[in-house]
Structure formats: C-alpha cells, structure tokens
Amino acid sequence: QVQLVESGGGLVQPGGSLRLSCAASGIIFSTYDMAWYRQAPGKQRELAATITSGRSTNYADSVKGRFTISRDNAKNTVSLQMNSLKPDDTAVYYCNAKNGWKNYWGQGTQVTVSS
Numbered sequence: 001q002v003q004l005v006e007s008g009g010g011l012v013q014p015g016g017s018l019r020l021s022c023a024a025s026g027i028i029f030s031t032y033d034m035a036w037y038r039q040a041p042g043k044q045r046e047l048a049a050t051i052t053s054g055r056s057t058n059y060a061d062s063v064k065g066r067f068t069i070s071r072d073n074a075k076n077t078v079s080l081q082m083n084s085l086k087p088d089d090t091a092v093y094y095c096n097a098k099n100g101w102k103n104y105w106g107q108g109t110q111v112t113v114s115s
Helices: none
Strands: 003-007 010-012 018-025 033-039 046-051 057-059 067-072 077-082 091-099 102-105 109-113
Touching (some): 018 091, 033 067, 046 067, 046 077, 057 067
Parallel strands (some): 010 109
Antiparallel strands (some): 018 077, 046 057, 067 077, 091 102, 091 109
C-alpha cells in the first residue's frame, strides 16, 4: 500500500519560514519523480516544485528563489524549504510521487501565512 504522509505545515507570519516533509512508503522511492503542489482556497491545484529521480529540480515562477525542494533517498523523504513566505503562499500543500502511469498523492498539509 502506497502512502505519502506530509508534515510541517502551520501558521507563520509573512517573511517567515517553514519546512515541509513528505515520508513515502510502499514505493521504490528512488525511482520516482517527486513534487510539491499547492491549492489555495477557490483556486486550482498548482505545481510548486519538482525534483526528478535524477535530482533535477524545477520551480514555479512564484516560488523561485524562495523555496528549495530536496530529497533523501535513504530515508524515502522529500522536503520543501520555504523562506520569505507571503500571504499568497497560503494553501494546502500536497506531496506527489510519479513514475510513468503511477501517480500518488498525499493528504495535504495546511500552510497559512498571516500576521
């Protein structure tokens, strides 16, 4: 059974930082491309950052320079370091694992940026 479990969300003031983590089980983690998506209230889910099995990374323009995605294949985890957070970053953040037609999602973790 595949499980992706996110953690690390919460309430933070503008300009603050958070680190999200996603623990994967039930997959050969090192062979999967991993990503963080986010969905703000009333908006469609959007891609925030990706890291391939080969460790290539890509970021949405809105988070470039502020967010850093990384992976630890030994621990089957993917992380998202989020700095200089803005109110527009408020969303539910979802972990995604993809390998060909295999596509899995976590339950999401809430990030709220507010003073």
